[in-house]
Amino acid sequence: MTDPTPETADRGQFDLLRQRRFGPFFWTQFLGAANDNLFKFAFTVLVTYQLQVAWLPPSLAGLAIGALFILPFVLFSATSGQLSDRMDKAVLMRTVKALEVAIMALAAWGFLAEAPDLKVPLLLACVGLMGLHSTLFGPAKYAYLPQHLEARELTGGNALVESGTFIAILLGNLAGGLLIALPGVGQTAVAVACLGVAVAGWATARRIPASPPDAAARAEPMNWNPLSETWRNLRLAHRHPVVFRSLLGISWMWFFGAVFLAQFPSFARDVLRGDAHVASLLLVLFSVGIGLGSLACERLSRRQVEIGLVPLGAIGMSVFAIDLWFAARGLPAGGVAAAVAGVPPEVAGVAAVPALMDVGAFLARPAHWRICVDLLLLAASAGLYSVPMYALIQLRAPASHRARIIAANNILNALFMIVSALGAGALLSAGFGVVDVFLAVGLLNVLVAGGVFRLVPEYLLRFLAFMLTRLVYRLRVAGGGHIPAEGPAVLVANHVSYVDAIVLMAASPRPVRFLMDHRIFAVPVAGWIFRAARAIPIAPQAESPEIYARAFDEAARVLEEGDLLGVFPEGAITRDGQLQPFRPGLMKILQRTPVPVVPAALQGLWGSSFSRIDGGRALARPLRRGLFSRIGLRVGPAVAPKDVRPETLQATVEALLRQPVGPGR
Incomplete structure (x- = not known):
């Protein structure tokens, strides 16, 4: 996964459909989902309305077909996940699509067969095989996306896949029902359609770009026991x-x-x-x-x-x-x-x-x-x-x-x-x-x-940030791509209001652990919010040496684990709307853990309900600027740790404050 580039910063999700890294993959999975449902629904209608056999009553046909399709997911998903991690995902998907062509050829024979005692068992076997086909394809499908999409494209890519899958399910069901109902030629039409869609899926899969596996995954031995492998994967996820x-x-x-x-x-x-x-x-x-x-x-x-x-x-x-x-x-x-x-x-x-x-x-x-x-x-x-x-x-x-x-x-x-x-x-x-x-x-x-x-309070915290920046405020972000999608970094910003951290949370593609004045944790609502956000309390060394030392230890741990640390170098919320001198505490963090520093400027929050404009008191006049008050965040390029000085960093933030955010995102 890569960070966004200037060329891709303004792309929308539908633009992905025109790119080779996503388009062939999307149509491959779309055609696969459509074919699954075309075949299953046509077969269900066939054994429910047109062709009854004593051992599969119509009332149980849908249940039996659904159960046969789901069974391979339970039995073989663990093995499929290992194959997807160990193999080139493009090769695996092309192989699975070739398997689909073979299965649909067998299904076509089943639809065209005259004897019900051959037709129904053969088509039931194909249902199970199509379930196996989907079981093999699923892990590769979702593991493929983060390998080829930038972090800021993941939501759009997943949205296209999710919506495309449900539309494919819908179209497959409708096509299966319409084709099987054609007088005299229904089964032939279904056979041709299923085989044709499978071949089209195989053709699009051939254009999927190479997706080599992670070296560490390839080195691991295969575990062919699905029960122990499933349990191991769940334990891994649980970590x-x-x-x-x-x-x-x-x-x-x-x-x-x-x-x-x-x-x-x-x-x-x-x-x-x-x-x-x-x-x-x-x-x-x-x-x-x-x-x-x-x-x-x-x-x-x-x-x-x-x-x-x-x-x-x-x-x-x-x-x-x-x-x-x-x-x-x-x-x-x-x-x-x-x-x-x-x-x-x-x-x-x-x-x-x-x-x-x-x-x-x-x-x-x-x-x-x-x-x-x-x-x-x-x-x-x-x-x-x-x-x-x-x-x-x-x-x-x-x-x-x-x-x-x-x-x-x-x-x-x-x-x-x-x-x-x-x-x-x-x-x-x-x-x-x-x-x-x-x-x-x-x-x-x-x-x-x-x-x-x-x-997982992170969900509610992001929801709070989401609502704050869309109802109370209308946030525009410029340069958001400078916030790294992975790896350690320190995010520094001016301190204008009590919601600065929440606004930065909303703009960041990943969680941020903030260093915050320990006194805010005693405030009833704010204390819960920042404890849930795992903010790090800090106090002046003269006031509490223990809290001071513990804060720097925890900050180092955050960066060593590859996470984002948020710091307000002014040390306190401004009382006059002006940028205050940056304190040297940031240098102590960088001396212990040298990482890039990302400067950011919060704009438009001064004078809002959560700032100290009214005699130093926040919320003296709630919603004083009404709903949807415009605010902005401008993020600058990361600064190498060796180039960071409090005064130069302060000058950088001041320069960012003078630049309008513009349309942003």
Whole structure:
């Protein structure tokens, strides 16, 4: 992974599609996801409506096909992760795509076979093989991105992959359903389409650039035991708490989404009284919502890994899931009340049950628009929730084990989806309705998200910084690419207000540990915020030699571990808006741990609510400049430690203060 260059600083996420380092990879994974779903859905429709065999009843066909597809993720993800870490990822992806062509050739034979006793077992075998194909491709897919994208492109790249995947799933399902229904030639059309898409995917994979493995990963011996390897990868991820808890957070998103996707047919028929096309409309809304939420991540995050979006997404997931329950409960009577209670209208004996509505009749009822909006925004919230987590894992996981950690994530995803199916089934069997299941998942999401954010306060801190710099202030950043995406450095800035550290957090692509006056930790709200941010308390040596010495020890530890340290060299918040002399404490840090120093200038905060303009008191007149007050941050090039002097660094920051931020980002 590289830092941004001037040539790439202004690129948008869609520009990546025109570049060889991303375009062929994107279309390869897009075609693979589309083909998976085209084949599975066409086969499901075939054995449900057109071709029945005694040993696979239609009621179990979808469950059996889904289980066969997921099984390889549980069995072979650990091995797949090792292969992705040890091999050139481009070679592996081309090999997997060649395997897909062979599998689809076998599936084409199955679709064209006359005897059901040959056709169905052959196609079931192909389902399992396509599951294996996706298992092998998944770790390589997500490990490929941080190898070819700059740190500030990761969010946009993941957003394209996430939205593209759901659009591919949608198009694959629609194509599979339409093709298999063609009179007389449906199975032939599906066979040709599956094989054609596989060949197209193989062709795009041939253009994926070389992606050599990490030397340390290649040197490690293969462990062919999937159980011990999975456990080892989970333990490795557990050593990086933010990474491990992000794995759990992503798996929860799949738990959450799987409940809705699995229940759309029942929800459409029994609650909304809609036909199969209404169920397809719900799938379209969900897929489009995921895509919109994913694509919005880059714009909202200012092209960095902005995990402050995760709490925003979690809030939306719960709010719109709960509102969906209220919206469904408020639908007119006539079969709906019985369905909400868990009893289909025909069983409940409700009189004059209306015929199932088509899409036109469904959309003609204003009450149904609330249902549609809830589903669209719920899915968009899931996109906001998941994309930053994927990007964070890629950014923080060690390169030598990145694919293996992602493989462990795939296993967790599969297990969470299985548990979600069992849990939803148990609730439905106990007499709860479909929308009651939606409500239960929405409420459970509140508890799960609260637990995750309590364990990883970094999410909430970034959310606070995100909201502060978009509601109370409108932050513009110039030169943000000078903040290194990796490696140790000291970030120094002028000290204008009580929220300076939070503003710098919002602008940084990675966490910053700040040296801060120990007295601020005694302030109720501010103390909690900065303790959660793992800020380092410091006091004058004359006041507390212990705190003083401990602060410099901790600062050295931060830099030795390769992290960012934030310092306000003035030592205190300005009382007159002018830059104060820089104190020599920074030199003591650099003498012990020589690292680059990145100068930054905060602009526009003087005179705001959190500055000391009113007789030295902050918040004397809250929101004195209203909401969306413009502020800026200009970051200068890093200074080598040997060239740092307090007076020259102060002059550099003063020069930055005199430059307008401009459009920024």
